[in-house]
Amino acid sequence: MIALYHSYDARSFRPLWTLEELQLPYELVRVPFPPRSECAGYLDLNPVGTVPTLLDEGRRMTESAAMCQYIVDRYGKGELSVPVEDTSYGQYLNWIHFGEATLTFPQTLVLRYTRLEPEERRNPQVSEDYTRWFLSRLRAVTASLRSSEFLLGSQFTIADISVGYALLLAEDLGLGSYFSPEVASYWGRLKIRPGYLRARAVQDAAPVRTKI
Numbered sequence: 001m002i003a004l005y006h007s008y009d010a011r012s013f014r015p016l017w018t019l020e021e022l023q024l025p026y027e028l029v030r031v032p033f034p035p036r037s038e039c040a041g042y043l044d045l046n047p048v049g050t051v052p053t054l055l056d057e058g059r060r061m062t063e064s065a066a067m068c069q070y071i072v073d074r075y076g077k078g079e080l081s082v083p084v085e086d087t088s089y090g091q092y093l094n095w096i097h098f099g100e101a102t103l104t105f106p107q108t109l110v111l112r113y114t115r116l117e118p119e120e121r122r123n124p125q126v127s128e129d130y131t132r133w134f135l136s137r138l139r140a141v142t143a144s145l146r147s148s149e150f151l152l153g154s155q156f157t158i159a160d161i162s163v164g165y166a167l168l169l170a171e172d173l174g175l176g177s178y179f180s181p182e183v184a185s186y187w188g189r190l191k192i193r194p195g196y197l198r199a200r201a202v203q204d205a206a207p208v209r210t211k212i
């Protein structure tokens, strides 16, 4: 059975949401943030010290978007994914990676330089610059949603989970008011999905483990 190591609203929410959309069995291990310093033994499990970590039958993964792809390809029975023969397969992969590399990365600098660093190291310039970076990249999402319900038309896929997580983080950072009408209503559609709501409930109910 899959074991997923997760911290509250961290990128591990992507595979958690995927597991809940598919209603697969899994074990959720909620760890404090950052686990590298707050959870004894975590570095033995994941030398990078980040969340998520996913274990499955001796396999170990540490990249959230790749985990979503692994879960749907291995257990999804065609749900939430686009087959390689499909004309939109390239676009599907592009959005999966866009969600992490292009939309989440700049926000981590905003998070770090507004909240995580000690007061004296916080930096409004970095935060403003990377907020602008994020919002300018978000225009690609706005453009693609002008004529469709989800990123790949009418089908909800893990591309929406990858990008949707970046919108969740943006909302946590207080950037939700900058969303275009298209992005705001898309995000509104994503967060009422039963799979999303189940993932939030599971996250809230999980006890926090300070030792592996």
Ligand SMILES: N[C@@H](CCC(=O)N[C@@H](CS)C(=O)NCC(=O)O)C(=O)O
Binding pocket: 010, 011, 012, 034, 035, 036, 049, 050, 051, 052, 062, 063, 064, 065, 100
């Ligand atoms: N690209 C990786 C990034 C993983 C990552 O940086 N996770 C953050 C939380 S969202 C983390 O654990 N940061 C703590 C640290 O760097 O110590 C992914 O998508 O999973």
